[in-house]
Amino acid sequence: MTTSNTKSTRATLYRMVMDKHVCPYGLKSKWLLKRKGFSVEDHHLTTREETDDFKEKHDVSTTPQTFIGEERIGGYDALRQHLTGTGQKDDETSYTPVLMIFAISALVALSVTGAYIGDIFTIRTIELFVAFAMTMLALQKLKDVESFSTMFLNYDLLARRRVGYAYLYPFAEAFAGILMIAGGTAALIASPVALFIGTIGAISVFKAVYLEKRELKCACVGGNSNVPLGFVSLTENLAMIAMGLWMPISILAL
Structure with missing residues (x-):
């Protein structure tokens, strides 16, 4: 590609x-x-033949193609990079998916407690935030269980011994999150599940990242994510542990 013609x-x-x-x-x-x-x-380009002729003439493999002045910029991704300086390579690290999940979970929790309790500054807001986040993260994993299980097997200690656990995990996380949203007796049922999968997960991540110093991708938002294994996954698991311990205490204390 030639030098950018920014004046055109x-x-x-x-x-x-x-x-x-x-x-x-x-x-x-x-x-x-x-x-x-x-x-x-x-x-x-209104026909397949016209499209193929264009590709051959300009020695390109895809369309669309953008030209600014005499310079060929390329397809949409190249154009976006050229005009905005943004864009992400397939193997580039990105925290955006998990940050969006956490942000939307927080907003939904605030909306629910504001509408039904009349106060957003409550313990229930935090409980719902974690429960919504667990459910949404489970949904990301369930989009492609095969890809998730493959990535999960790179570091989870229990899944390495019992491969079936890699397939069960996202269902267990969704189950626990949904029951915690319901609260009451349902949350009591969910608590041991969250405590179990959270504890195994936290130990596995800590061992892989902080003891063995391995550089792995996190399966927390699904098997095709580019989120590095580490703080995010550890936080997810610690939050499940906290919820698993807190929910019975808060419910039985009422």
Whole structure:
């Protein structure tokens, strides 16, 4: 790629627009260019033959393709990197998925306690935050149990001895989280489950990361995540331990 022509405000975009298919990346490229103030010369590739001819002519393997001035920028990811300086490689570390789960769990917990208790500054808010986060994290794992179990087997001590536990774990986490949301007797049933899986998980993560100094990916948000194993997973497990201990105390003390 040649040096960026940052002074040009005119862009040429080639994208697939067919009767049964409009390329979503082409739409996103056009939207991004206009948002950044470019005048877009929008060329539609309306047939497979026209698309293949374009690829051969410009020696590219994919569309859309954006040109700014005389410079070919590339596809949507390259354009986004060029115009915004952001973008993520497939193997690049990202905490965004787990941070979004925690943020949404916190907001949902605040909404529920505010609506049904009338006060967001309560112990129940914290309980619900952890329970919602457990449920959402379990859902991420259940999206692809095979990928999760493979990644989980890299470090979990019990799963290495009993492979079936790697498949059971996300269901157990979801079960515990849902029952803790319900509260009362249901939370009492969930507490030993959360305490068990949280304790095994915390020991496993601590051993793999802090004793053996291994660099692994965390399975906490599913088997395809790029979250490093360490603080996030340890926090998840410690939160389950805390909930497993706290819920019986709080319920039986009433």
